[in-house]
Amino acid sequence: MRIRRKGKTVVQYFKTKREASDFAAKVEADFDKWSRLLGGELKKHSLADLIDRYIRQWSGKDHNTPSRLAWWREHYGERSLAEFNDDTVREAIARLKTEPAPHGGKVVTEADKPRSGPTVNRYKAAISAAYKTAIDGGWFGVKDNPVAGIRAAKEHTSGFGQSLSDKDRPRLLQACDASTLWPALGVFVRLALATGARRGELLKLTWADVDLKRGSILLRDTKNGDDRRVPLIGDALKALKAHAKVRRMDDARVFPGRTTETPPQVDKAWHAALTAAEIDKLRIHDLRHSCGSYLARAGLSAFQIAAILGHRSGPQLTARYVHLHAEESRELMEGALAGVLGDG
Template identity: 30%
Template sequence: MASFRQRAGKWQARVSIKGFPTETRSFNTKADAQHWARELESAMTRGVYKNLADAEELLFRDVMQRYLTEVTPTKRSAKRETEGIQFMQRSKMASYSMAKLTPATIAEYRDQRLKTVSAGTIIREICILSSMINHARREWGLAIDNPCALVRKPASPIGRNRLLKADEEARLLEELKPRKRRSPWMVPLVTLALETAMRRGELLSLRWEHIDLATQTALLPLTKNGTSRVVPLSRKAVAVLAELSRSDYGPVFPISHMTMHNCFTDACKRAGIKNLHFHDLRHTATSRLAEKLPNVIELAAVTGHQTIQMLKRYYHPKAETLAQKLG
């Protein structure tokens, strides 16, 4: 039942139905109070009632912060996700209450970001937004719908197929040689990337206690796929590792992600190499390994791809090479 009374110059509506918490709200006019009460009673009767009191007071920025504190640290991609959430906390979208967060709000954020970043970045950010809202609904009892479910994501970008050419490789390695303040780790790091097709994170997480030069293997206890993998090492890869200052314990490459990125980018500029990312070395290495390992199962065991479809994205055969095989 709904009851109404005037209080402090406003009309207060009170809805009390058995089995539901009592709801109270104030309005400027009695008509508005009656309309709200009818809508609320109808929702309770139809079983679609949601208590939006918490959602109306809670800002999206606060939800982001709690998620950043409680959930993000448990993820392997914590650092990257932290940077993304901290950026979104500074956006206009973060100032909305959770009850006022609509698909149009998310779409406006998407359109603004598309002016400065790629579609791939936007897709990742919308996924993070959706995860935060769903977590708040499931774990924190926030009674709202997820507006991200109704927002159109940009078309996925076409996968990169940039390969490092032989002449570019020579110029790149020359520019990476340790001179003055240049890192002594970059030449062996890039060489190993081209020999093993390991990801950047896998290379930087390599530890001496997981490397066995006698059996030509390197253990990766935890990969991007969430599983462990043993990487076979070519004779060239073994030679590269043998030349490094080895210890029984510790990282093979004591260099940070940012330092590695800056060194690689600067070397590409000095070498006159355009549009090359470090991850393109994985594409290059996979394509080269495919010539030695025509069995796709063996190739996937080396590269760590769990599906043939994903492996296909990294294998870019040259048309002239295929023509020679055809005869």
């Protein structure tokens, strides 16, 4: 007896035709039973139900995941899970590529600046992760991931990013120091340049993790899941010591917002400083790239740079084999960055 179902074939052998017929009837009955049960679950629950359940148990590191899933919920949340299929995903991807994209958190840009290929891929990855979790957890009878098999958009990137030039750096620091939108911008930028810390790592930094006496900061809950201590040198240490003298007593963060629940106005202040310094198309994340390029220019190996910046791996060798303590990093960074960010 041969059974074909959704492109799959099962072959069984029996001594008599009756045994084969009885077995075939039982298999068909089971298929119909589970098809009705699962089909009913998929029709009864919506994509919003799946997303809401996923967000309740989500504990990932990428803080943009909830907002990306919110986009899926807003545009397709009312569709039942039975209706949400690969064609819907392709329609959504086309929409992501062409619609005006949020920029700066609140202001929506013009339609001539759509989302980039890498950004579209992150939206696709977010909903795919939600479906994978649903399948593994047996939620709502979900058995298939509608995102699976849909090719990712090409990511045209240099793999490293733009670096702040020596010529532009003094003007940018001067503009940041003069910021009225966020007076701490100059301190923030110096720390990013001197440590290679990510934006989120610095914004989560608390005074309890700052050692001004020894000159180091402890970055907790980083993107790769590890804590790491980074030495402070030159102007970055001097700026942070001055900043510590005017710290707020009601907020433990080094860079508090207007309230204890909100972040500072980083983007608004950053773009105003770029305009004042007459610098185009430099992202805050490029400060991290700049630190890496300074270290590379000073002759540090790819593995040393990966360890200092907190990359999970380096070329051809995982960075877990390169263990640099804070004081070892300090010697390397002072030699590499002293001429760029002060004498240390």
